[in-house]
Amino acid sequence: MSFLEREAIGIGATIEEAQQAACRQLGMETHEVEFEVLQMPEKKKFGLFGGAPAKVRAYISITPASAAADYLREILEKMGAQGVQINIEEVEGGAVLNLSGDNIGFIIGHRGETLDALQYLTGLVANHVDNSYYRITINTGNYREKREKTLESLARKMAIKAVKTGRNSSLEPMNPYERRIIHTTVQKVNGAISWSEGENMGRHVVIGPDPKVKQSFRPRREGGRPRNNNFRSRSQSQDGTKGEAAAGAGTQPRPEIKKNAAAYEKIVPGIPAQPKPVQEKKPVKDESPVSPLYGKIEPKKGE
Structure with a gap:
């Protein structure tokens, strides 16, 4: 991974004093940097001659991810987000900065707009470290x-x-x-x-x-529903003749439909069957003359 280094040389009577002097130049704490001892302190001989102070080199390695994290931490502090933890997760071609802490939901913004803006700025900082593309992703609470x-x-x-x-x-x-x-x-x-x-x-x-793929949709007509050549209106029956729905009032159903009202309802949905009204049977008046139980017996001729 590409990185840069910041360093400072500290001088002091002791190693500890030299380290603190170097950290002050870097603006860092002693636990945030690494040290290299360049010269051990020497006491003067007889208290008058010779002697030398301690000299140390303090340095920090700057990677694109660490530079982005430092910049992001500074911005969040100015936004009022105190105590935000930034965990750096190295990935191929970049890094993910995972944020955690209390009351940091406002960092996301409307549809992630604030988070995207912070991600864009930190990405610019990371890419300036070694002038190469380094992708930075900022995430919080599994929002991504x-x-x-x-x-x-x-x-x-x-x-x-x-x-x-x-x-x-x-x-x-x-x-x-x-x-x-x-x-x-x-x-x-x-x-x-x-x-x-x-x-x-x-x-x-x-x-x-995709214009290269044959589509199954049918174009819509202006002011109407999609054209469908297989569509039959209610005014046309399965055999191509006009049905009862378009024949007008008073038209009697076909004989085969009258025999089965359920079939009529199935063929023409929404129009109930019209069964033939039941006519009351009138008593038949017998106009023939009343005849006796047995008719008149005529004797056969020749007897």
Whole structure:
């Protein structure tokens, strides 16, 4: 890892005095620096001749991560956040500064804007140490992990919507880290793509359907619902003839429908069956003359 060193030479009658003199020059405490003894103290001979004071070299190694942490600690103190613990976690190509302490929720800000601003400034300080790219991430209370899951869920939902509707959707402006999360998630949804638009603070992600993939959505007509050639209106039955819903009032259902009211309701939903009204049976008047139980017996001829 690249690093720089700050050093100071301290001189004193004893080693301890020389160390304290060197620390005062660095503005650090003795437990924060490392020492190298350059010269041991020597007493004068006979109290008059010779002798030499102690000389030590105090130095501290400055890494991009430590420089960023020192700068962040100074800013937080001026913001009124006292006693904030900064734990440096070295990762490939950079470091994560994990913050912990009491009442530090205000450091996050609205949708992480304050945290992102602090992260940007500390990143600039870290990159000035050896003039190379060194990525600094600031996290507190697992906010980054929670935000990442929220963005992944949003990206997946908007990508599926774009595939179904065939329309583009623009998200709110985000920093490069959050835009990268959106792009990675959208790539996992078949038929959806994403790209960035805008400049500086207004740069945002747009999610839309992939023109290279055949879409299953149907275009919408102006002022109406999607065109569907397989759609049948209620005025047309399965055999292509006009049904009862469009025939007008007073039209009697077909014979096969009258026999089964449930089938009629299934074919034309929402229109109840119209059974034939039951007519009261009138007594039949027998107009034939009253005849006796046995008719008149006629004798056969020839008897």
